[in-house]
Structure formats: structure tokens, C-alpha cells
Amino acid sequence: MMLNTTKTTWTDTWGQPLTLAGCWQCDGVFLLPPQRPLTICPYCGQESLDALDTAVDRPVYTQPPELLLPFTITDVNIQENLAQFAKKTWFAPADLSPQNLLARLQPIYLPLWLVDANAQATWQAEMGYNYQVVSHKEAFQSGQWRTQEVRETRIRWEPRLGRLNRHYDNQMAPALEEQRLLELALGTYQLNGIRPYRPDDLIQAAAHLPNRPPADAWTEARESLKKIAAEECRQAAAADHIREFRWTADFDAQNWTQLLLPLYTTFYHDDESRVHMVFMNGQNGNLRGQRRASMxxxxxxxxxxxxxxxxxxxxxxxxxxxxxxxxxxxxxxxxxxxxxxxxxxxxxxxxxxxxxxNRFGHFYDDGQQALAELTNVAWKAGEQPPV
Ligand SMILES: [Zn+2]
Missing domain, CATH: 1.10.287 (Helix Hairpins)
Structure with a gap:
């Protein structure tokens, strides 16, 4: 869709007079809320965002979302989580206080694709069925020989093949390159509670536009569908295990829906005034932040x-x-x-x-590691990542 005058068209499509802006550091393209001018990139902390023009800069995807998962974490939980983060960082820099984190809290929505599709496929696989083997073992106990029964579970593998004709709904597919890292850092979002997008959702919150179009994300969606189909075939064959699942599938009636997921971001400065990001899942409150101690x-x-x-x-x-x-x-x-x-x-x-x-803070756990990688993605423009 070609947009001529940004201001009127965002209102026409997204229902709000949003501003299109891009970050040179993380390559993020954002729609910024009308009532909340942003001084730094809400995603990577870089200090200024550039105004973009749809016609010139051609973002990957600018259509409004159909669905949205609202922020559900309570204010009390937000404050507790921020306080915990500040408290548990050893020798936290003076700027890392719960008050600062709260004052700089920015709601931002991240895109995710949901795809529906019809699949017609032929498949083949090896199905595994458990069976019990009973044997006996002689053991010398308490001065006499006793016979003990030994039960062992083994798997019998049988080749199977079949046809599958099925409709799949709401299969998740990444709309951001960094989706896997985001999930590792913040956990998976639960899709219950989804509702239609409303323009007033973006009065305060920014929206991260997709950097992967549906055609690109289809590769992952297809892999997920294959896993689901394999599991369905296993169940249909009443098998306990499945291996070597192969299918030849045709898909039609694909329907792509854009869903927005809630995220809070905030930041603090270290001794050298560098910005460090803190991310919090807006649904369950999972928090990951870059740990930096003050020397x-x-x-x-x-x-x-x-x-x-x-x-x-x-x-x-x-x-x-x-x-x-x-x-x-x-x-x-x-x-x-x-x-x-x-x-x-x-x-x-x-x-x-x-x-x-400062040296190993990102090895605290898997989530920390993911956040470190996420910021490495973000800091790809030749800057040193502050980890
Ligand atoms: Zn950025």
C-alpha cells in the first residue's frame, strides 16, 4: 500500500496520528504514539530516532494489526519486579533505581504472525509401540535362591503411511528476526485474552513494525505445522512414539493475521553514562535486564x-x-x-x-544470555555492546 501523506494515512489505517520513526542502531521501525514523544529508541536505547517517510524508506510491512494481546501485569507487580531487579544487581550504578526504571517505563507492542492454512499431504513415518518383556532373574538372598520377575519396556517400530487433509488455525510465525531470542529472554506469550486491535491501544504505546513479511515467515510456520501434523498422525495411529516423519504437503487458503504482543522496556545508565536496557513481558511480568555493576x-x-x-x-x-x-x-x-x-x-x-x-553478568541464566545476544543483534552497527 502506498501512503501519500503520512499523518492522515496513519489515522486512516491505524486510527491514530502516529509518527513513523526508525533506529539506525537496531534497524527497528516504530510507530510512535501521539501523546508520548520518545527521546531514545524504546528497543535498544540508542539516543535519537530518525523520522521516516513511508514512500522513501519503504518499511517491510505497514498494515495495521487485526489482533492484540493487552498488557495485563498489574502496577504493583511492575513495581515489585523493577525493585527486585535493582536490588539483585550487585554494586548497581547510582542510576539503577526502581524509581528511575519506573519513570522511564515505555509500553511497546511487538508483532507476531498468526497463520491459518489448509493442508493436503501424503506422509510416511515409523510408529513406535511400547511392549513389555518379562524375564526372570535368580538372586541369592537371606541364605536361599529366589526368583525375581524383571519387566522391561521395549519399542516395536512399524512403517506407516497415509494421507492428511486438515485445516490449521492460528499457527504462530515470527514477524521479527529476533523472535527466538525474545522468547528465550521473556518466555512465551499465552494467546488467551486476545482481542481485536483498537486505535486507542496506541495512545501511549509504541508499535514495532514487522521486519519479516508473511512470505518470509512461512518457512517457520511450515516447520511448526509439520511438527503438529506428525503429532496428530502419531495419535491417529495410537502409537507411543514417532520417528522419520516425512510429508509432501500442499497448502491453500492461507490467511495471515498480525497480532501485537505487550512489552515494557526501560533503561538505566552505568558509570560511563552508557544505556542498558531492561525488558519486561507485559503479560506475565518476566523481566530481563542487562546487569552492570558500578566499579x-x-x-x-x-x-x-x-x-x-x-x-x-x-x-x-x-x-x-x-x-x-x-x-x-x-x-x-x-x-x-x-x-x-x-x-x-x-x-x-x-x-x-x-x-x-560486568564480565559474566549475561551468563546468569539462559534468559540473560538471550538478552545479551539480542543486544548484540541490536548493536550490530559496529558499536561495542554494553555487556
Ligand atoms: Zn534501536
Whole structure:
């Protein structure tokens, strides 16, 4: 669809006077809400968005969505999740506070395709059926031989083939290249609660436009349909297992629907004023954020602990001098020196912990790793990712 005058046409199609903007860093193309001017990219944190023109910049897909999954996480849960994130980041930079995260919270919708299709296929597979083998084992117990029954489950494989003629509804297919990483970071969205899109959904929230058109996403949808078909064939054959499933399928009556998924993004700055993103699933509240520790804060703790060690050391030396005159002081001096040594050694721990967070923070779990990769995707324009 060719749009001539952006302002009127977004109102015509999406029902709101939205602004089309793009980010040079993450290549994201967004429709921005009329009542919420954005100062940074809501997706990767880059500091300015460029106004785009549909006719010149040709986004991959600009049609309005048919369906939407609303934000359902409560305000209380949002605040709790942000507070937990700030609290659990070791030596968090001063800017990483629940208040800042909340004030910068931006709702954004991400696109997902749902596809319906008719499939006519011939298939073949090996179906596995469990069966029990009973054998007996002689064992010497309590002074006599006893016979024990041993049951073992084995699988009998049988070749099968057949035809399949079936309609599939609402098969999910990625509308964003980074869909897999988003799911790893934020969990899968549950599709119950879907409703038709309404223009007022975008009064406050931004929308990320698809970067994969239906034709491109069909490859994944087809693979998912194959898995579903294999499972249906297994059930139809009343088999316990299936392997080597192959099919030759024709599809028709494809119907593509765009669904918007709710996401909150926010950010904080580290010691060097670099932006770090925090993502929260708008349905179940799953939160993933880039962890960054403040070396300044860790250094202050190290100095504090180190100074305590020096103070204890000096007091111990004084006690040792006194020990020349009163021998009873000498054990105290010895204990003091040991404590000073132990405290002195622990002074490096804050530095080590902060270094660990900055170096390996994204290895906390699979979701952290996915977010790190997601930002690597985002930072592909030659910038160093802040992980
Ligand atoms: Zn961006």
C-alpha cells in the first residue's frame, strides 16, 4: 500500500496520528504514539530516532494489526519486579533505581504472525509401540535362591503411511528476526485474552513494525505445522512414539493475521553514562535486564574495607609495642594482626564481584544470555555492546 501523506494515512489505517520513526542502531521501525514523544529508541536505547517517510524508506510491512494481546501485569507487580531487579544487581550504578526504571517505563507492542492454512499431504513415518518383556532373574538372598520377575519396556517400530487433509488455525510465525531470542529472554506469550486491535491501544504505546513479511515467515510456520501434523498422525495411529516423519504437503487458503504482543522496556545508565536496557513481558511480568555493576561503588567499598584493615593493623602494632611492657597484650596483638590480614584480603572481593557482573553478568541464566545476544543483534552497527 502506498501512503501519500503520512499523518492522515496513519489515522486512516491505524486510527491514530502516529509518527513513523526508525533506529539506525537496531534497524527497528516504530510507530510512535501521539501523546508520548520518545527521546531514545524504546528497543535498544540508542539516543535519537530518525523520522521516516513511508514512500522513501519503504518499511517491510505497514498494515495495521487485526489482533492484540493487552498488557495485563498489574502496577504493583511492575513495581515489585523493577525493585527486585535493582536490588539483585550487585554494586548497581547510582542510576539503577526502581524509581528511575519506573519513570522511564515505555509500553511497546511487538508483532507476531498468526497463520491459518489448509493442508493436503501424503506422509510416511515409523510408529513406535511400547511392549513389555518379562524375564526372570535368580538372586541369592537371606541364605536361599529366589526368583525375581524383571519387566522391561521395549519399542516395536512399524512403517506407516497415509494421507492428511486438515485445516490449521492460528499457527504462530515470527514477524521479527529476533523472535527466538525474545522468547528465550521473556518466555512465551499465552494467546488467551486476545482481542481485536483498537486505535486507542496506541495512545501511549509504541508499535514495532514487522521486519519479516508473511512470505518470509512461512518457512517457520511450515516447520511448526509439520511438527503438529506428525503429532496428530502419531495419535491417529495410537502409537507411543514417532520417528522419520516425512510429508509432501500442499497448502491453500492461507490467511495471515498480525497480532501485537505487550512489552515494557526501560533503561538505566552505568558509570560511563552508557544505556542498558531492561525488558519486561507485559503479560506475565518476566523481566530481563542487562546487569552492570558500578566499579566506582565497588572501589568505595574496597577502600572502606581496606581502611578498616589498616586501622586494625595499626592498633595491633600498638598492642605489640605495649606487649614489651605487659606480656598479656601480646596475644591480643597477634589476634589483631590476623584479623587485619583477613579483612585486608576481603577488600578485593567488591572489585572481584563487580568485575564478575560486568564480565559474566549475561551468563546468569539462559534468559540473560538471550538478552545479551539480542543486544548484540541490536548493536550490530559496529558499536561495542554494553555487556
Ligand atoms: Zn534501536
Amino acid at each position: 566506582q561503588k565497588a572501589r568505595r567499598w574496597a577502600i572502606l574495607i581496606g581502611s578498616s584493615a589498616v586501622v586494625i593493623f595499626v592498633i595491633s602494632l600498638l598492642l605489640a609495642l605495649l606487649g614489651h611492657f605487659r606480656e598479656a597484650m601480646l596475644p591480643w596483638a597477634g589476634a589483631g594482626l590476623t584479623i587485619a590480614l583477613l579483612v585486608g584480603v576481603t577488600a578485593v572481593l567488591p572489585l572481584l564481584a563487580a568485575w564478575y557482573v
